[in-house]
Amino acid sequence: MKKGCPYGTHRVIEPKGVLPQPALKIDNNMEIYDNEILIDVHTLNIDSASFTQIKQEAGDNEEKIKEIMMNIVNTRGKHQNPVTGSGGMLIGNVEKIGNSLEGKTNLKVGDKIATLVSLSLTPLRIDEILQMRKNIDQVDIKGKAILFESGIYSIIPKDLPENLALSVLDVAGAPAQTAKLVQPGHKVVVIGGGGKSGMLCLYEAKKRAGITGQVICIGPKEKSIELPRKLNLADAYITADATNAVEVMEKVKEATNGEMADIVINCVNVANTEMASILAAKNDGLIYFFSMATSFTKAALGAEGVGRDNTMIIGNGYTRGHAEIALQIMRESEALRKVYEELYA
């Protein structure tokens, strides 16, 4: 087998020298390199923004949607929407494993996996589009794909429904990072604690902070903290507007007897919540921004403006074991599992 680069640069056709994601065209020949994994694909989970654009372009005509999708893959070697730039993920079975990966991967031929890297960088060949579930952006296909050595994935667990597993894997980074950061005795604030990733973060924070710690859930309205409260995911609940830094600071001060938080986890996909996150933390507290609405400069200049020695971390959707940690929550908490099955699966 030919030797490949861990990041798949050996597959890039145009322009030369870039990574597969920014590349315009990559090689989707299905003869694998020594560090690649061949996947027999059955379902594509198209990124929501991408699929919406495709449906619009096609006037919601199914045959036209198929044509557009086939055209994208034939042109680019990957399902990267040229308008939105985004991809999605896929589900399939491991068909072949490159020989240099032996002993380095826990995968076996036949395992059913979901890839957790974007379709926007994944070599893909579609032989036939079988059927689509347009309401949940899923398309069943006959086809093959390549997972690079650096590509992350999760084995679909046999004891959880596939759609539940997928919806949890989608936000797996946040609870896994929470689990790694929170120590016994920590005071933890989760901003946006009532949302899909927020509730998983609360669960992990409470488990790690323990009886000597304090976990505080913040949501914008009484309704948005109703569910965490019902499930007893936190020690205290606050309704506050996360774009109002002073309001959040005052309420966290009251809830913590003036001590403020050791760790603030921002899970709220709303702009202008950087300052509230900073002021909810202790002077040397840590702030973990998981929200994609975070502005780098607002965070950096905001902390400096109030003379705060905070450590501010850019939320990384991946951390070792993130899928296992997040899926385990669904096994441990029957109540959370029921909620996720109802709302997100």
Add this chain to the structure above:
Amino acid sequence: MKKGCPYGTHRVIEPKGVLPQPALKIDNNMEIYDNEILIDVHTLNIDSASFTQIKQEAGDNEEKIKEIMMNIVNTRGKHQNPVTGSGGMLIGNVEKIGNSLEGKTNLKVGDKIATLVSLSLTPLRIDEILQMRKNIDQVDIKGKAILFESGIYSIIPKDLPENLALSVLDVAGAPAQTAKLVQPGHKVVVIGGGGKSGMLCLYEAKKRAGITGQVICIGPKEKSIELPRKLNLADAYITADATNAVEVMEKVKEATNGEMADIVINCVNVANTEMASILAAKNDGLIYFFSMATSFTKAALGAEGVGRDNTMIIGNGYTRGHAEIALQIMRESEALRKVYEELYA
């Protein structure tokens, strides 16, 4: 004395409840609260973007510039340019210290200080504009200002020229954070190592990594690494385009015998250098983004896309002792001091 909030919210007139920076108007009455410091101001260092805008609006007429500046301060109670939103910093002598700060501050009445928080949140009164040095954005005034309890400052050292001190203080956060992060034996890459903050970072990194560590300077061209090389600030020098992730990765791999960096410090104010920073680091390495051109989403999604468990930190311009750490470099290294006097003071 009246009791004030550490962040100065007691001075906000409009809109109520926000912090002084986003406020439209703050109170610049110079009767101090118990946790404020009164400063007798002699020089304003107007933010470069702001001063350029004012000069343009005034058609470069000095009397018109004065009028615009007086108008800003009279309207807003602070020198926050309504077009650019930015401020600047000031230099002056401590005139009075609020009584609740006794024992909490190292300042004495008479100390000459530079405020390191923005003029965009600092209560200011201008009695008279005395003269201006338009080429370096400095304006001498007769006036007073207020430093809030959370406001950061530096005492201007008596043994360094004032302009040298100011130019070093401007980028003090980067070398101070470097000093705190780098441990003996670390491999450290500084992207943009030939710039104003980059060279200070190299100096601190080399000092902390020591003989068992390795410090690597990256610049775009031979010319841009000439100065660090002449001053012997690093152990290895690389010319590479920081927007080309693959090129940077390959060259760092070669320089580190395949080990890659424990810590990557990004000091280059150019867009699209997130991926190069990520791929220059070890799988669990730390990346410190000091560049204001950093995109939060490009960093977050970039690391996930290549399955990297990196810790990525949003550069905070402030950390405890940052001014002392940065100024000390000018005392320790005569060579660097000469360069900074020539280029930046």
